[in-house]
Amino acid sequence: MNLSKEKVLETAEKLAPGFRQVRFGLLLFFTLTMPLVIYLGNTEYGYTKTIYTFVYISFLALVWLAEIIFNDDKEISLTGLSIPIGLLAFSGLLSLINAPSKGVVLQSLGLLVYFYLIYLLIVNTIETKREANYLLITLITSGFGATIYGLLQYLGVVRGARGFSGGAGSIISVMGNQNYLAGFLSYIFIPAFAIILISRSKSIKTYLVLSLGLFFFLLFPIGARGAWLSLVFASLVFGAGLLYYKPIDNLRKLWLTLLVIVLVLFLAYIFASAPGPLNSVLSYSAQEDGEASWGIFTPVVRPLIKQLVEKGGARVEDWYIGLEMLKNHPLVGIGLGNYKVKFLEYRGRFLTSERGQGFGEFIPRGAQAHNEYVQFTAELGLIGLIAIITSLVILMMNVFSRIRSSKQWASRILGLALAGGVVGYLIHSAVSFPAHLPASSFALVTFLGVINSGAFGKPEYRVKLSGITRYLVIALAFAFLISVTVFAYRDWRANVLMGEGKKQIQYGNYYVAKERLQKSRSLDFQPRQTYYFLGVTERELGNERRAIDYFEKSLGQFEPYNLYLQLGTLYQSQGQLDKAEESLRVFLSLGAEESLKTKAKYFLSVIAIQKNQVEKAEKLLAEVLSSDPKFERGIILQGDIANFRGNEAKAREKWQKALDVINDKLSRVNNRLSGEIKLEDLAELRSQKERLTRHKKQITNKLEGL
Structure with missing residues (x-):
């Protein structure tokens, strides 16, 4: 009809x-x-x-x-x-x-x-x-x-x-x-x-x-x-x-x-x-001693x-x-x-x-x-x-x-x-x-x-609206609404994939995490956190150069505390000492957690030694161990400095102390791994065990070489 x-x-x-x-x-x-x-x-x-x-x-x-x-x-x-x-x-x-x-x-x-x-x-x-x-x-x-x-x-x-x-x-x-x-x-x-x-x-x-x-x-x-x-x-x-x-x-x-x-x-x-x-019954908001009551207000x-x-x-x-x-x-x-x-x-x-x-x-x-x-x-x-x-x-x-x-x-x-x-x-x-x-x-x-x-x-x-203006506005509005809907759906999928990637990082499944995060990046209108987590994944997979690229892309998009610490330690590993020191100094100015500050100061001491600034390194190590007396890497480095100066007795003392700390931490980690743990804690515990085992082997070799 x-x-x-x-x-x-x-x-x-x-x-x-x-x-x-x-x-x-x-x-x-x-x-x-x-x-x-x-x-x-x-x-x-x-x-x-x-x-x-x-x-x-x-x-x-x-x-x-x-x-x-x-x-x-x-x-x-x-x-x-x-x-x-x-x-x-x-x-x-x-x-x-x-x-x-x-x-x-x-x-x-x-x-x-x-x-x-x-x-x-x-x-x-x-x-x-x-x-x-x-x-x-x-x-x-x-x-x-x-x-x-x-x-x-x-x-x-x-x-x-x-x-x-x-x-x-x-x-x-x-x-x-x-x-x-x-x-x-x-x-x-x-x-x-x-x-x-x-x-x-x-x-x-x-x-x-x-x-x-x-x-x-x-x-x-x-x-x-x-x-x-x-x-x-x-x-x-x-x-x-x-x-x-x-x-x-x-x-x-x-x-x-x-x-x-x-x-x-x-x-x-x-x-x-x-x-x-x-x-x-629920133990809610009992008035603390010395606090005034203001009734309903x-x-x-x-x-x-x-x-x-x-x-x-x-x-x-x-x-x-x-x-x-x-x-x-x-x-x-x-x-x-x-x-x-x-x-x-x-x-x-x-x-x-x-x-x-x-x-x-x-x-x-x-x-x-x-x-x-x-x-x-x-x-x-x-x-x-x-x-x-x-x-x-x-x-x-x-x-x-x-x-x-x-x-x-x-x-x-x-x-x-x-x-x-x-x-x-x-x-x-x-x-x-x-x-x-x-x-x-x-x-x-x-x-x-x-x-x-x-x-x-x-x-x-x-x-x-009338005439050509009416049709032009309708056409532009239609195109805008459809475009936003498509971008929104893609962004939603990207967010879901990023969340899955973060979980896989926590579980220690880094290849799966990388796959999810790369898919997320391709869908996201403005990748931000994805760059950072891709950097974490690549680092765990041993691809330091790629990790640096992703972390640098994260600058100006998503800048958590750890970003500067990650960049500083990676630059140090790659021999870019000035950039490493700059990133770590920036990190220390941000007011991060004390445990992370301790880690940053340790790497600054490593950089100081690489630049032949031993006295500066010793001062930094003193700050590190004052903050955390059981920071084993700091104790090991003190032993290395003593050995470099020919003081084998002090070197042995420091390395043995570090070995005792490592054995104690390994025992705690193994106890946690043998019990019930959350899946999201698994990767971190495994990483700790791997790192401590590696340091234990290094110290054992050092002690045997004296």
Whole structure:
């Protein structure tokens, strides 16, 4: 049957409302699943959520594109918040100038674009207050599911961070970290409270009151001060808004609802706060001697005081490191997303400065600054800082102007709650990094999208594409969405393969590890950690030259502490003594673990001997053995120096001492290997045994040769 263009368009117009309903249903499904989705084959929970977002939102955007294609009159609302997004994107592009890892900048910009796309989808899909409530209840339900999972981990019913032992330390839920969960719950708490007030459904009220009780209960054992700070400020904004706008003239109508909420929260507090009946069983947060109790505010006040009185907290150091980056690249920053890449390099500079003398404790991982404003300023420079401040001003003006324009009391209450959630997120950003957490960022985008949707009046800045521009934009959008989806899938596969490669390294299966890692590198949009682990693999296989190549490629992409130690020892082995010494000196400036510092100083002493600087070597060895008296390689080298000087008695004494240490360590390693051990520890134990056996043979030969 032949259909004319007019009939096709007429049919499409009739189906247009159906298109939007399909889009709304798909949006609800994404809202429910995105914060909950995890895949244990990935290296991080947040990474899985990111890839899921790329793929699902691409599909949802393609559905939207299809609707636009069939409906010539379809308008798109961009809203005033498109201006801040444009400013931030422009700053991000400028930051490419100094970025050591330009691929990381592009990945970060891709995420910014996709969360903006989620925002536009919400704005252009939600048309009524009812739909807005459904979307928010779905988001709260996602938080409810995450809370139930975290609660079961707390009770030891399901496996947590510490197995089945239970307690606060086991809580990670589907977020990968208890603090991430606490932050997410603090954002959705006040919106859930508001929906209870405005909903007419008793079943919804009951469900949300139960959810609030569980959220409140779990926040206590987690004890995240940033999340409590977020919740306190969200509550203050909501309360102040109620007093100012007076959306409910007679609160007595809601007295029973408010009484039930207060009762549920009080019961949650009684059961969750020390010394409550439940956590006395689980040994949670018993008050230490000499610590003041601050009642319900203890989880907020006590850690804040502790942070203030303790000199040189790790987070303060993170902020100073961001300042060092800004001083070095003041205009356009070090590159969006590159704080984590160059963290250790700038930490080394900071620790050697006068201001850094009071710091230097080991920081296991410097991925974030624990302050989004500091981190983004370091990454985007002063231009980025201006963009951030401008964006925040526009954002707050937008939020409160939309609330003010709402005439219905229910809309104002909901709007004030969403404003509280937004402010809570922004406050939390000063002590944490919610913008780097997909679920937390999604909560913010949802709040802003709902406020700017049809539920709060007519959306602003509506545009209608026409003519050649319409087809060009559709074609470019289609190509972009498909390309991102393909890259996301390839990147996901690369991450899975990298994780498998890391496991094989731990098991000691280096050929299998190499195969997995090489496949990962070929699929990855921006290989970072893969280069480092390929270097480790090649070194274990005896290919030192290839290992150096991979480690050098890791510079500017992924720079853990061990990278400089690996390079230093490899350069030393290859006879490149100056480069070896430089790498080891850099390593020592980074504030690494003491055991690794000891190892680095030992290799510096070896280099000193190779350069005929024996006295310098002896000084370094004295530092090594002062730090670790049983560092057998240092003792052996002392014996070698004594033998070189013709002091055979001292040489014998040192070598015999080293032999005793080695025999003791070999005995311990053999005992561990003969018992039950984790597979991930197997390769390390075998490597220790091989190294100790080799050193034992060398010393035995030395002693026999005297």
